[in-house]
Every structure is written in structure tokens, then in C-alpha cells.
Amino acid sequence: MVVLVVATTKDPASIGPAAAFLAMPGWSPGPPIAEGMESFTNGNVRLLKHEHSIIEEDNLDQRWQEATGEPVSEVIFLSKHTAVSNRPALTVHPIGVPHLRDDETPPHGGTPGWAAIPNPRIGPLLRLMQKIAAEQGLVPEFEITLEATHHYKHAHHVLRKGLGLEDGNAVGSWQGNSEKVLLGIGGGHYAPRHMDIVNKDGVWVGHLLSGYSLPMETPSQINGKTSGEVAGMWKHSIKVSYEATKAAFPGGEVIAHLDH
Template identity: 75%
Template sequence: MCLHGQAAGAPRSVVVDRAEELRGRGAGASGIERAGRVAAAAAAAAPSQEQKGDSHCFKIRSSSFEAARSRAGGGGESEKMVLLVVATASDPASIGPAAAFLAMPGWSPGPPIPEGMESFTNGNVRLLKHERSIVAEDDLDRRWQEATGEAVSEVIFLSKHTAVSNRPALTVHPIGVPHLREDETPPQGGRPGWAAVPDPRIGPWFRLMQKVAADQGLVPEFEITLEATHHGPLTSTPTMFVEVGSTQEYWGRQDAAQAIALVLWKGLGLEEGNAVGTWLGSGEKVLLGIGGGHYAPRHMDIVIKDGVWVGHLLSGYSLPMDAPPQVNGKSSGEVGGMWMHSIKVSYEATKAGFPGGEVIAHLDQKSFKGWQKNAITSYLQEQNIRIGKPNDFLCTNT
């Protein structure tokens, strides 16, 4: 059952063969020249270099997403909104699902992309393949628009997952490093103090992944789970990671790759035209998870229910809190650390990802000490962020 060196390398050759086949049916020189003119015009109109600083960075990226959203109804071909699926040939758990996805019907060569990247198109879906680490290529949504003239509505990254347990798993999660100070270096991409806009599909696709994995016979061998918000790369549009874990033995598994490809195929509406997890802004409640471990078990108990939407999931390590000084045995003074900033930018990013929704915090109560829980609940009340119980998130529509 386990695939080792040869099988782990096979997906890459499949993608190369498929790419050559698609390129043979691709556009001629006139199409390449037209794309080049579009790219040059987009580059000339590109925004100025972003200023540094956490809150400023977040505001720019959030407004960039809102500007892209407002263009969705603009009507011109250059304003067409597309969805970007990103894979890297350097990761078997990324290129394997990409190869299985490309083997499904409807694909054709995508527009020429600089920097040695390859692209493929299927309806409004674009698959972009590069050679570097999946967390190393920042701003692929913006760079795609500059190169092609197509505005990106969301980005889905395919990646490997690692875990100390080494247990096989399929995971999905939002990204960001909102807890890091400006003088800290993110270990896996992103920018200190930044949280990506979470893709609304995270909750619905977590449930879809459970169904697909069960249908494909991966359960109970594979665990299907959410992960907390972590790592990069930088993006400006709604983003999520879909991963296969947790060791080399499983990263190259063809059955796991096929399951991820089916989640993409069904979830993006390429099978029957009905996408899973499309946010319509109809006022539903959205869970902002605060506290708990990396796999967010208390929050996942809620998100597993039909109709629940989820944004950022902040585990304990994303809420660094400095204990206040003790006076006569009692805590006195403010609780220091980046925890307030982490909550604030994650809340704002979740609101941006779910316009028209009501973002409600859900606390993993047992994961906090008394002084931590008191500080967090007081801060949420000051920010007018509602704290919800499990039943507050349940609704009838997915």
C-alpha cells in the first residue's frame, strides 16, 4: 500500500506529460503576444510597493481584496474573476493531487506566465505550477493578475503536512502568522502580524473531504482534520491550504492524491456545476476559533456540523500572553504579548472573507488559565466581538 521513491516521483512525470499534451493543443503565437501586451499594461498600472508595518500591511491587502471583489461584476474580459489552485513540483503531496486533478476532463493550456511557471485552465479555475517551496512564492494572486489581466477571487494551495505523530491525514486550514512581532522572522513564510483573508470554503470543504475520504476508503487510516492558522505565503485574496500528511510514505500516496483531486473537482463545481462552500453573504454566523491545540478539536466539533462557516482558528501558540505582575497574590496590570493583535487582525480578516456575515468568537474554555480567559473575554467585549456557544453557530444552509 505504501508508495516509496518511484511512486512518489511518478506524479511529477504525469504532470509533465500532461503539460506537453496540453501545450500541443495550445494557443498560437498571437495568443502569447496578446497575453504579453496584457501583462505589460497590467504591470504599468500595478500599485506602488507596499509600505512595511503590520497594520498597514493588513489594510492594504484587505482593501486589495475588496477592490478585486468589486470588479467581479465589471463585465470586461480583462476583469474576469478566476480561482487559482497552486501546486509545486518540489512537493509530492502537492504535485500528486495536481496531476490527478489535471487528469480530469476539461483542461487546456493556460496563459504564458513568466518566471518559468506553468498554468492550465478549466472554466474559471486556473492551476498554477511552480518549482519552489509552496510557502516561498508571495503574492501569486496579484502576480497572476499582472501577467494575465485576470483578477483572482481566491487561492487554494496544495501541500504536504508534517506532524510529530506521523499519522496519515488530510487537512485544511487558513493561513497567517498574526502572533509574530515585527522583529521576528516567520519560519514558514508570511509577514509578522499578518493574517490572510480566510477562504469561506474551509468549513464546507472540511466536511466534503470527510465524505470523499470515506467513499475512497481512506478512513479510518487517514485522519480528516482542520488545522489552526499558521504559515504563509502572502496573499491578498481569500486563501486556504489543502494538505496530505504526515510523512514521505503518505505524501506520495496515489489514493490520497485522488481524494484531494476529487475534493477540488466537486468543491469547485467542475463535476456538476454546483460548487461547495460559495459564500453568498446572507447573514450566516461565522466561527472565529480562539484557543486550543493545533488541530482545534473543540472548534472542529462545531465545524463538523452541516451549515457551519469558519474563519481563522487561533491556537494557543498564536495567542502569546505575558502574565501580569502579582500584587498581594492577585494579578495586577495589563496582560502583555501579541495576543490582542492576533485576535484583532484575524477577526478583521475573517470579516473581509465573509462580507455580510456575523463573525462570532468561540473560545476553547478549558485551554486557558483563569487570568488568560478573563483577559480575552474582556478584550472581546471591548471590541464588540460576540462570544458564542456551540449552538449559536448552527444553521440550516451550507
Template identity: 65%
Template sequence: MVTLVVATTADPASVGPASAFLAMPGWNPGPSLSEGMESFANGDVRLLKHENSIVAEDDLDRRWEAATGESVAEVIFLSRHTAVSNRPALTVHPIGVPHLREDEIPPQGGRPGWAALPNPRIGPWLRLLKKIADSLGLLPEFEVTLEATHHGPVVNTPTLFLEIGSTEEYWGRQDAAQAIALLMWEGLGLGGGGSVGEWKGNSGKNKVLLGVGGGHYAPRHCDIVVKDGVWVGHLLSGYSLPMEDPNQKKVKTSEKTIGGTWKQSIKVAYEATVSAFPGGEVLAHLDHKSFKGWQKNAITSFLAEQNIKIGKPEDFF
């Protein structure tokens, strides 16, 4: 089983960390997946570079397996991050577009109503990234944070994105690229230490956070995830929970009368998180302040109907 790291030469925030990673010892040329796709090998890690949009190349894990005969255990994508605030940031997040209807076209890759298996490393690597960024003097200039589940590409194995944001000025920063490279080097155990963030469901701490509600950077969920020992699955921000306001209808409000794809989104994200953490206990953590009363009532009723437990912050420790 190999770890597949994917970078694109079309993105300075992708190729920068890839180049810094390849500058570390132990790399050898690997097979070419197809024209314009070269790879490098280091132990059980494979770095694949292509020339296209990072969200446009679907099924790279299956394509790698078909071309090389190597099974892919996880995929790590390197990408840039953009934000209206333009604030420099280093981010980690799961991917998927579970809220989209079947007839909708995902604006940034993926498949409508789909969520990738969240890579169990997301929580542990967020904490490790904070330590590395601090050691390199990137704090407090850079914010180190989670992002909510969003965009593609389609993959079939546990996945996470590592991103540098938020403008061209920062995408090419060598110190930021070095932070991401060191995260992978240490996190994957290439430096001689143990791998960070491998899921062992019977190791004691097996509570997994499923974030429901809040903004794109999931601050209330992030407040929990930064604590040692917390695992994190999908993070559904408000825009991934489309709910039709019952006040627009002259009917008695109930969970069953509120339209939108919010139920689909929760169900898909929960099922993917459960699959990624076998033996774990997935608890929904609600950002209560982000919901109106009717929204919170509907969501809590649906979670109960689906036998999804709600966790308070202290339940994850």
C-alpha cells in the same frame, strides 16, 4: 474572476493532487507566469505550478492578475503536512502569522502580524473531504481535520491550504492525492454540480466561527465545524495567543497588564474573518479548557472591549 490553485513540483503532496486534478477532463494550457511557472485552465479555474517552496512565493494572486489581466477571486494551495505523530491526515486550514511581532522573521513565510482572508470554503470543504475520503476507503486510516491558522505565503484574496500528511510514505499516496483532486473537482463545480462553499451572506445561515484557543488541530472547534451549515474563519491555537504570565509580576492582574501579542493576534484574525464574510456575524468560539483562569478572563474582557461576541456551540446552528 478566477480560482487560482497553486502547486509546487518540489513537494510530492502538492504535485500529486495537481496531477490527479489535471487528469480530469476539460483542461487546456494556460499562460506562463514567469520562467518555471506553467499554468492550465479549466473554466474559471487556473492551476499554476512552480518549482519553489509553497510558502516562499508571495503575492501570486497579484502577479497572476498583472500577467494575465484576470482577477483572482480565491487561492487554493496544495501542500504536504508534517506532524510528530506521523499519523496519516488530510487537512484544511487558513493561513497567517498574526501573533508575530514586526521584528520577528516568520519561520514559514507570511508577514508578521498578518492573516490572509480565510476562504469561506474551509468549513464546507472539510465536510465534503470527509465524505470523499470515506468513499475512497481512506477512513479511519486517515484523519480528516482542520488545522489552526499558520504560515505563509502572503496573499491578498481569500485563501485555504489543502494538505496531505504526515510523512513521506503518505505524501505520495495516490489515493490521498485523488481525494484532494476530487474535493477540488466537486467543490469548484467542475463536475457539473454546483460549487460548494461559496459565501452568500444573505442566505440565512450567516454565523461564522472564529476559533480562539486550543491545540493545533482545533478539536473543539472542529466538533462544531463538521456540522452542516457552519462557516469557519481563522483558528487561533494557543501558540498564536502569546500571553505573559501575570504571576511573574507583583502587580494586580488585569487584561491591560498581561503582555504578549495575543491581543494583536485576535484583532487581526477577527478583522480578516469579517472581511472574508461580508454580511456575516462572526462569533468567537473559545476552547475554555485550554485556558487558565487568568487567561480566559483576560481574553473575554478583551473580546467585550472589541465588541466581539462569544458564541456557544448551539449558536452556530
């Protein structure tokens, strides 16, 4: 089993970290899986570079296995991050758009109503980024944070563990302190209150569903009184995210942390 790291030459925040990877010793050229793609190997890590948007190439794990015979255990996507605040940030997040209906088109890729199995490295990677950022004097200028579950067309059929690792300035292992797994429900896209739980208790990180991933429809009213359940995709979003989180951490205790 190999780890597939995906970068795009169209994104400086993707190709920069890829170049840093390749500057390390031990790399050798690998086989291309399609025209316009390059690959490199180092131990059980495979770095794949392509020339398209990070959300345009689909099924890269399956395509890699078909081309090389190597099964892929996890996929890590390197990409830029853009925020309305324009504050520099380094973020990591699970992948999926579980809140969308089948007839909706995801604006940034993905399969409607679907959530990837969250990568168990999300928590350890976040804590490692926090440590390095502090040592390099990037804090508080840079925000080091989780993002809510969102996007990536690549993961259309990725049933293995996937995550997005994003650089907001256009630049493990299963180590944890408990067997509890966080399923974040509610709050904003950057999940500050969910972050508090991750940092304080050292829990694993599962899916994080911000408020917009919990769409609710007002139930009907009869004679001025509410009748029926609250409709919308919120229940489905929680269900598939819980199931994916549970699958990523067999034997772990899933803890729902609610924000607003």
C-alpha cells in the same frame, strides 16, 4: 475573476493532486508568469505549477493578474502536511501568522502580525473531504481535520481569500446550515473541539487561533500583587483574525468558540 490553484513540483503531495486535476477533461495550456512556471486553464480555474518550495513564491495572485490581465478571486495552495504523530491526514486551514511581532521572522513564511481573509470554501471543502474519505475507506486510518491558522509566504500580500489544502500522506460553493461564522480561540493545532462545532452545527469556518497564536506575557507585580494587563500579541492576534473573518463573511454573525 479566476481561481488560482498553486502546486509545486518539489512536493509529491502537491503535484499528485495537480496531476489528478489535469487528468480531468477541459484543460488547456496557459501562459507562464515567470521562468520555470507552467499554467493550465479550465473554465475559471487556473492551475499554476512552479519548481520551488510552496512557501518560496510570493504575490502569485498579483503576478498572475499582471501577466494575464485576469483578476484572482481566491488562491488555493496544495502542499504536504507533516505531523509529529506520523498519522496520515488530509487537512485544510486558513493562512496567516497574526501572533508574530514585526521584528520576528515567520519560520514557514507569512507576514508578521497578519491574517489573510479566510476562504469561505474551508467549511464546505472539509465536509466534502470527510464524505469522500468515508466513501473511499480512508477513515479511520486517515484523519480529516482542520488545522489552526498558519504559514505561507505566498500570502504576503494576498488580500483575497486564501487557504492551504494539505495532504498528510504525500498524496463550491458557500453551502452551510447557518449564517454563523466560527472564530476558534485556543486549543491545539488540530482544533478538535472547534471541529466538533463545525461538524455539529454546519457553521462557516473563519480563523482558528491555537494556543501558540495567543502569546501572553505575565503582567508586572508590585508587592506580590499583579499589576496591569496581560501583555503580549494575543490581543492583536484575535483582533486581526476577527477583522479578516468578518471581511470574508459580510453579514455573517461571528461566534467565538473558546477551547482552554
